[in-house]
Amino acid sequence: MKILKFGGTSVGSAQRIKGLLDIVNPSERQIVVLSAVAGTTNALVEIGQAFLAGKKEEALELTKQHKHKYELLIKELFATEQGLAKGQNLIDYHFNYIASLGNEMFTPVEEKIILAQGELLSTTLFHFHLEEIGVPSVLLPALDFMKIDEDNEPMVEYIGEKLTNLLSIHPNNTLFITQGYICRNSFGEIDNLRRGGSDYTASLIGAAIQADEVQIWTDIDGMHNNDPRVVKNTTPIAHLSFDEAAELAYFGAKILHPQSVFPAQRYNVPVRLLNTMDPQASGTLISKDGGQTGQIRAIAAKDGITAIHINSSRMLLAYGFLRKVFEIFERYKTPIDMITTSEVAVSLTIDDTRNLGDIIKEVEDFGKVRVDHNQTIVCVVGDFSANTHGYAARVLDAVKHLPLRMVSYGGSDYNVSILLDTEHKTEALRSLHNRLF
Numbered sequence: 001m002k003i004l005k006f007g008g009t010s011v012g013s014a015q016r017i018k019g020l021l022d023i024v025n026p027s028e029r030q031i032v033v034l035s036a037v038a039g040t041t042n043a044l045v046e047i048g049q050a051f052l053a054g055k056k057e058e059a060l061e062l063t064k065q066h067k068h069k070y071e072l073l074i075k076e077l078f079a080t081e082q083g084l085a086k087g088q089n090l091i092d093y094h095f096n097y098i099a100s101l102g103n104e105m106f107t108p109v110e111e112k113i114i115l116a117q118g119e120l121l122s123t124t125l126f127h128f129h130l131e132e133i134g135v136p137s138v139l140l141p142a143l144d145f146m147k148i149d150e151d152n153e154p155m156v157e158y159i160g161e162k163l164t165n166l167l168s169i170h171p172n173n174t175l176f177i178t179q180g181y182i183c184r185n186s187f188g189e190i191d192n193l194r195r196g197g198s199d200y201t202a203s204l205i206g207a208a209i210q211a212d213e214v215q216i217w218t219d220i221d222g223m224h225n226n227d228p229r230v231v232k233n234t235t236p237i238a239h240l241s242f243d244e245a246a247e248l249a250y251f252g253a254k255i256l257h258p259q260s261v262f263p264a265q266r267y268n269v270p271v272r273l274l275n276t277m278d279p280q281a282s283g284t285l286i287s288k289d290g291g292q293t294g295q296i297r298a299i300a301a302k303d304g305i306t307a308i309h310i311n312s313s314r315m316l317l318a319y320g321f322l323r324k325v326f327e328i329f330e331r332y333k334t335p336i337d338m339i340t341t342s343e344v345a346v347s348l349t350i351d352d353t354r355n356l357g358d359i360i361k362e363v364e365d366f367g368k369v370r371v372d373h374n375q376t377i378v379c380v381v382g383d384f385s386a387n388t389h390g391y392a393a394r395v396l397d398a399v400k401h402l403p404l405r406m407v408s409y410g411g412s413d414y415n416v417s418i419l420l421d422t423e424h425k426t427e428a429l430r431s432l433h434n435r436l437f
């Protein structure tokens with residue numbers, strides 16, 4: 001069984017939704033995971049924010065405007081009166097529901113319900129389109145099997161059991177469709193896997209049912225060796241290891257959701273990144289044995305980083321100091337990305353600043369604290385194992401004209417990370433690209 005995930009651009013118009021059948025072979029057993037139509041989740045975020053802020057009129061106006069886009073889409077998607085009527089009923093239902101949520105006490109719970117409507121719409125529209133042209137398919141509601149626990153961690157075994165049961169009800173069907181991104185949380189409420197989460201859905205499904213392969217279909221021909229939005233002349237990488245891909249996704253390569261590699265890696269399911277606009281392109285294969293020794297493979301950057309520097313003479317020759325510091329971050333469920341230490345100081349970075357104020361108050365008990373906002377982690381992935389030499393020096397040489405805040409080397413065999421002010425990011429990525437490739 002294969003899992004094929006199509007991102008927002010790949011279902012971005014009626015033409016593209018119809019074009020999915022150029023890639024999806026309905027007679028092969030597979031689960032197709034769809035994102036919301038491009039732009040929809042952003043619009044739903046805006047609508048939810050407006051309701052939350054008490055700006056009901058604005059929210060309703062945005063809802064109306066967005067519904068209109070779907071009215072144009074279904075006119076192109078459906079060829080028959082009957083198909084069009086079904087499409088119209090569907091969008092009436094979802095957009096009326098969104099509007100009606102503004103009548104109740106609007107909380108983050110309702111906001112998440114609104115965010116879920118995009119994937120519910122795109123998958124049902126595809127299903128109705130297939131029905132209209134006589135291609136059998138089964139809609140699998142993600143809300144019936146995709147679940148996260150109280151720590152927001154996906155429950156892979158639960159997902160596997162539920163999904164296997166759902167699939168077994170349809171032994172003669174081959175084409176299954178489900179929603180990316182959306183899930184239920186430990187309270188049973190509608191929730192999501194964070195922005196870009198459809199990749200994560202695909203990988204979780206692949207892991208949960210031990211699929212043969214997960215394919216992520218998007219608008220570019222695989223993982224490039226640098227951010228194509230910032231640097232010219234980037235090139236796709238044919239083969240990456242899970243570790244390399246995880247590092248790149250985590251540190252900003254937007255083509256993959258930050259956590260999406262881990263389930264596939266844990267259950268050893270290969271992941272292919274492929275281009276909907278150029279299906280023949282070979283893309284990137286991510287698998288166990290994808291690494292290449294003696295090479296620098298790729299560069300990525302993650303913005304929105306906050307650095308915390310703690311200077312404390314109590315650290316000198318003391319044990320247990322770092323544990324106490326880390327415990328504070330653990331208590332506030334705030335992951336730390338990068339760490340550097342000296343004998344009397346420790347610097348670390350976070351990207352989730354929701355509890356920054358409380359964390360700082362507690363950390364101040366240990367010594368002098370400085371906080372730097374608007375930082376970027378630039379991550380260089382390649383073979384930095386102990387038996388290679390000169391690579392780290394080449395990385396640092398490429399950014400020697402820029403002020404570096406932190407450098408992390410030796411944490412893993414395949415990564416060097418640099419922290420700098422976000423204003424220097426573009427120059428850092430370009431200079432590294434020119435010097436390393």
Ligand code: ADP
Nearest residue numbers: 007008009218220222223224226227253254255
């Ligand atoms: P989708 O909507 O299909 O999930 P995304 O926009 O999330 O697509 O991801 C694809 C985009 O990721 C590309 O269009 C590209 O601009 C961006 N991107 C950033 N870094 C990389 C990289 N290293 N390789 C490929 N694409 C990248």
Ligand code: ASP
Nearest residue numbers: 035041181195196197198
């Ligand atoms: N639709 C969601 C988003 O835009 C999930 C996804 O596209 O992967 O973030």
Ligand code: MG
Nearest residue numbers: 007196254255
């Ligand atoms: Mg994406």
